[in-house]
Amino acid sequence: xxxxVQWGDNVKxxxxxxxxxxxxxxxxxxxxxxxxxxxxxQQELDKLKHRLNTHTVQYNHDKLLLSGVSPNIxxxxxxxxxxxxxxxxxxxxxxKNLMEEIGGEDLVRFIGSEYxxxxxxxxxxxxxxxxxxxxxxxxxxxxxxxx
Numbered sequence: 001x002x003x004x005v006q007w008g009d010n011v012k013x014x015x016x017x018x019x020x021x022x023x024x025x026x027x028x029x030x031x032x033x034x035x036x037x038x039x040x041x042q043q044e045l046d047k048l049k050h051r052l053n054t055h056t057v058q059y060n061h062d063k064l065l066l067s068g069v070s071p072n073i074x075x076x077x078x079x080x081x082x083x084x085x086x087x088x089x090x091x092x093x094x095x096k097n098l099m100e101e102i103g104g105e106d107l108v109r110f111i112g113s114e115y116x117x118x119x120x121x122x123x124x125x126x127x128x129x130x131x132x133x134x135x136x137x138x139x140x141x142x143x144x145x146x147x
Contacts, residue, residue, distance in 0.1 A: 011041065014133040021137055028147055029140075034110040035119045036140055040131050122146050 015037075023029050052071070059068030066074045066081055078085045099107070109116075122143050123131075131139060 010133065011044075014136065018137045018140065021141060029144065031111055031115060032119065032140060032144055032147055035116060036131065036136055036143075038110045040133065040136055043131065044133070119143070119147070 022033060024033070054070050054072055056070045057067045066083070069081065074081055074083070075085075075087075099105075106113075111119075123139070126139075126142055126146075128135075128139055128142075
């Protein structure tokens with residue numbers, strides 16, 4: 001619920017701002033959206049995760065959970081705060097091998113790698129340095145004729 005309130009509703013507003021521009025029945029437009037939007041959404045989710053994990057929660061003596069400290073610090077220094085580390089260790093090599101067995105990066109890619117390379121090159125050549133919710137449809141409209 002927190003992600004939807006702090007983030008998800010805004011995404012919908014920015015997505016709907018492109019209704020007059022984007023035709024999902026046009027394969028060229030569809031591919032460009034599949035390249036732009038997952039990149040943008042992941043970038044914004046990473047920012048939200050960082051903000052939520054590094055934000056210091058206001059101290060409250062009556063609160064059951066830790067306060068006066070950020071979640072990242074509380075997890076890293078759990079013993080200093082009288083808590084227990086209940087995280088389960090994960091062997092990243094095992095996860096990597098499992099991912100490769102079921103399809104690797106292509107499994108989580110929305111567009112082919114050749115298209116991604118070409119789109120990134122066009123994005124860079126046009127002088128864009130950042131993709132945001134505020135400029136995504138401008139970037140889309142500028143890139144589309146070159147795709």
